[in-house]
Amino acid sequence: MTATDFKEQSGIIERMKGLINSPEFEQTFASLSASLPKSKQFLLKMELKRLAQPCNYYIDLRGHVDGDVKPFVYLGKTHHLDDTARQIFENGVNDYGQYTIGVYEEVMNADNNFRVRHRKETEERVRNALAQRRNGLQLPDSTNTQENTEPEEETNNPNKLVQFGYYISRCEERMNYGIEVEVRHADQRFSAMTTDLSVGGCKLKIPAGRQIVVGDTLNLALRGLEKEFTLNLPKGLTYQVLEVDEQDKYNYLRLKRLNPEQEGSFNQFLQSFIHGNKRRYKVNLDNTTDAVITKGYEQYYLPRINTLPVYLSVVDGQVSSRFCLTSDYNKSVWHYFLDEQQLSVLSHVLSAKRLKLLLSQTSTERSSILYCFTHAAKGKLYFYAATDLELAESTALREMFFGFGAGKPSWRVFHLNLLKTHVSQSINEFAIPGAVNTQKPFPLIAGMLKDMHYIAALTEISSAEHRRYYSAYTYQTDKLAALNKFGLSKALQAKPCEAIAIHYINLRAESRYLYKTTVLVRNKPEQTPISSFSRDFSTGGLQIEFSQPVDFQKGDILLFELPDLQKITNKHQLSGLPYEVMAVSKSRTIMNLKIAQTDYHVGKAFFQQLIQSNRSKLTVAEETPKYPGLSDALRNMYVKTLNNFAVFIHRKGLRHDVNVLGRGAQPNAIHKLLQLSQQSSKSLDFSLLTKEHVLTQEVAHFLKQMKRHDPSKQFELYIRVTPLDNGQLEFSSHYDFEFKQAEDLQIFILDAIEHHVLFSFKLYVSRTGKLDSEYIAKEIGYISVYAIHKAKTLEEELWHVEGVADGVETSAEIVARYNAAACTAQQQARMAILARDK
Known part of the structure; x- marks a missing residue:
């Protein structure tokens, strides 16, 4: 059998x-x-x-x-x-x-x-074929009421745009229910069908061509229900049009009912009718499924942001940097702005004067390029910072800042974007009808955030090979004192700024277990060992603590001996075990280490067996946040205001696809260019971004080699726009990896600056890890009650995400890098194109 x-x-x-x-x-x-x-x-x-x-x-x-x-x-x-x-x-x-x-x-x-999967799909197809042969051809139901379980029209274009932080929640359940209604609009009267229905609104399907716009008032007579029930609604029901979705043959209107309190008995009837039939006709889950998709992609994107969000407190006209939201990919930005005492200087960098200059911009995006370098003298670290807006006031000063600053290894270039926020945006939102849809932060957290009015998003967009373009600018060395106006004062004490890590599921490659045992550490086999003890361990690493500070540095290879654990094993020799130092605490008493790269590591084999045999007895190490709930609150504030864009890479078998693009509250320039370049307004065309799968193939190549914890891979995208004589725009896109020589790229960019309009974007591609399903658990649970197949489909889509790219516009920086004199003209040309309508 x-x-x-x-x-x-x-x-x-x-x-x-x-x-x-x-x-x-x-x-x-x-x-x-x-x-x-x-x-x-x-x-x-x-x-x-x-x-x-x-x-x-x-x-x-x-x-x-x-x-x-x-x-x-x-x-x-x-x-x-x-x-x-x-x-x-x-x-x-x-x-x-x-x-x-x-x-x-x-x-x-x-x-x-x-x-x-193949076997199950084959069995399902056979069952369906046999069922159709047994039942014969099914005639459609001719009654007015009908169950809507699938959308009537599906688009062949799988591309999707996801707006982060945007979840539509309903205060009541809406049932998929089709009934005939008579629509009265101005002097028009015509028949239509509902596709869903609730006490407070409905969705209406009408023939295309009817002149109905958002804001119009409609009166509906529910003819389908009147044939079965006595409704006593001689004047019908009044609705307002909230949204019009135009399709080829039909338009779909989203309607909100006006003055529902005037028909109390009908409200009670309709509520009871929906409650009694929602299992039969299915609850409309569109809003909840949209929220699951949005939140799922957010959870892939946020732990991999290269942008550092800096939360600015404004009290009595004084601005200070209070918190930074850190990830594994933006910590380098946080560390760059720490002085010799490991204190943040961001409050000085993001001064009130500099922020007012940003706020004075007339464009919707308040951004600039921030240039920085440091100078070490007498044991102190001096920071110099200037924005492109400040340097534009003097060509000589700009060339001096570029030429002198880029000559230092500490030269960095950042994209600075100022975002407006409010404590109300820190609330957790859910998209479950008829339930409590928000979860407010604790009073302590709300009090800490009440003065947060702005977020400064800092993204490093510099690279070592670009320094030579800036350092090529000439300057007079006897006038270097003029740069002192950009130096950060040491006399003014910076207000404290804390780094808050993004709260996420354990993204380590393996679990760590709390265990204290003696560890003897040597630099070389002949040296006297230094005694320490372990704090936790995994198969791939250890965290140990010393009683006195040590001089070990990141990258050192140390030899370990585990005398107490040696007593429980004869199979493994626990001495001379090579481990590499990954991090050392400020006190220099705690170190994180991983196994040194060898073909076979005795320590790894021993700990694998130890964990396997004692998993039920070991305690998993879990990190406790300093302020519970603060990370989630900061995360919510950023996701509802961010201006970057995100590109998601799906993998299905051996195939990779780029068909999901994320955006924040305000669209990035890339979204506007995609809109202007596509042929049809009813479809999403990403070809300007993917360029005939050039991006997909290049990203797939790197993702196959990348691990989840590897640093992101950087790509630059250049979009050249040419205004034609007939008023149309001509677009072409290119990636930096398509140019074999740096000289070829330079020729292309200089030509684009002189004869066209140039947009550039930087993409930071990283491999995704596990999806934090806890964040979407409530919505998935609700969907599963009514449509388990939809819940599985949503999870299937999200689990196929293998990579994500964090994208930021670098147009102003690339013009300054190659031809600073053209910055003003190029910026005006870019603004004119972005102001166009499709």
């Missing part, structure tokens, strides 16, 4: 795992299988014994599953599993007590296995 023959007894098999060799096996099995025939009991017992047999098969899922496959060592054997398979393997070993045939088959039959 095959495993499928025991489907009905799967519960018994699950219950009997791990009891095969136990004394209570016979008694438990007899009680669970009492209702089965003796022959079936015998076969089931044989099946249980087969599943419990030890297994020596290697499992290699590379190319067989839709997931990120990684090496997984168990008892000295290396399997290749994705996260799903690893969880099944570990649970199975825990149930059976060892690696068995049952564990092997559970792993190989996981739902994300391509072979299993």
Whole structure:
């Protein structure tokens, strides 16, 4: 018999795992299988014994599953599993007590296995074909009421634009329900159909061509309901048009009911009718599913932002930098602005005078380019900073700042964007109808954020190879004292600014476990060891603490000895273990280390076995935030105001796609250019960004080599716009990696600056990790109640995201880099193009 023959007894098999060799096996099995025939009991017992047999098969899922496959060592054997398979393997070993045939088959039959998917899809197609042959051709229902379960029109264009921080929540449930209505608009009267219905509104499907716009008032007579119920609505119901979605044959109107309190008895009837029929006709889940998609992409994007959001407090006209929201990818910006005492100088950099200059800009995006360098003297670090707006006042001063500053290794260029915010934007929002849709921060957190009115978004856009273009500017050395006006004062004490890490699920490659044991540390084998103790460990690293400060630096290779742990193992020699220093605390007493790159590491093998054998006894290390809830509040404030754009890369099998683009509250220049360049207003065309899959192919190449914790890969995109004599615009896009020589790129950019209008953007591509499903758990749970297939479809889309690119505009910087004299003319030309309508 095959495993499928025991489907009905799967519960018994699950219950009997791990009891095969136990004394209570016979008694438990007899009680669970009492209702089965003796022959079936015998076969089931044989099946249980087969599943419990030890297994020596290697499992290699590379190319067989839709997931990120990684090496997984168990008892000295290396399997290749994705996260799903690893969880099944570990649970199975825990149930059976060892690696068995049952564990092997559970792993190989996981739902994300391509072979299993293909089999299930084939079975589903066969069942549908047989059902159609049995039932014959189905005639459509001719009644007025009808169930709307699928959209009537689907677009062939899969491209999607996701607006971060934008979730439409309803105060009541809306049911997919189609009824005939009579529409009265001005002098017009015509029939239409609803596609969904609630007490406070509805969505209406009308023939295309009707002259109805947003803000119009309509009167509806519910003819379909009147045929079945006595409604007593002689004057009908009055609605206001909130949105018009124009399609080829039909227009869809989103309507809000006006003065619903005047028909109290009808409201009660309709509410009861929806509650009693929502299982039959299905609740409209559009808003909730949109929110899941938006929040899911946010959770991929935010932990990988290269921009550093700096939260500015304004009290009595005084501006100070209070918090920074840090990620693994923007911490370098945070560290750059720390002085010799490890104190942040951002309050000086983002001074009130500099912010007022930004606020005086007439454009919707208040941004500039910030140029910085440092000078060390007498043990102190002096910062120099200037924006392009300040340097534009004097050509000689600008050339001096560029020429002198770029000659220093500390030269950095940042994109500075000033965003307006408010404490009300710190609220967590949910998109579940009829429920509490917000979660306010704790009073302590709200009090800390009440004076936050601006966010300064700093993105480093410089690179080492670009310094030579700035350092080529000449200047008079005897006039360098003029640069002192851009120096940050040491006399004024900077107000404290704290770095708050983005709260996210544990993004480490593996769990860490709290454990204290003696660790002896040497630089070289012949040296006297320094005693320390471990704070936590994993298979790939350790965190240790010394009683006195040490002089070890990041990158040092140290030799470890574990005398206490040596007492519990004879198989592994726990001395001379090489570990690399990854980080040292300010007090120089705590170090984070990882195993040195060797083909085989005894320490890793030992800790793998130790964790495997004692997982239930070990305590997982979890980081406790200093201010619980603050990270989420800051995250909400940034996501609802950000101006960057995000590009998401999906992987399905061996194929990569770029078809999802993220935007903030205000569209970036890239969104406007995509809108101006596309041929049809009813579709999203990303070809200007993807350039006939050039970007997709290049990104896919790097993603295959990248690990989740690797630094981001940078690309520059150049979009050249040419105004034609007939008023039209001609677009062409190019990536920096398409130019073989730096000279070729320079020729292209100089020509674009002189004869065209040049836009440039920088993309920071990184590999994604796990999706933080807790953030969308409420919405997914609500959707699952009414449409489990939709919940699975949403999760399927999100789990296919393999990479994300954080994008920022660098147009002003690239013109200054190659031809600073053309900055003003190019900026005016860019603004004129962005002000155009499609």
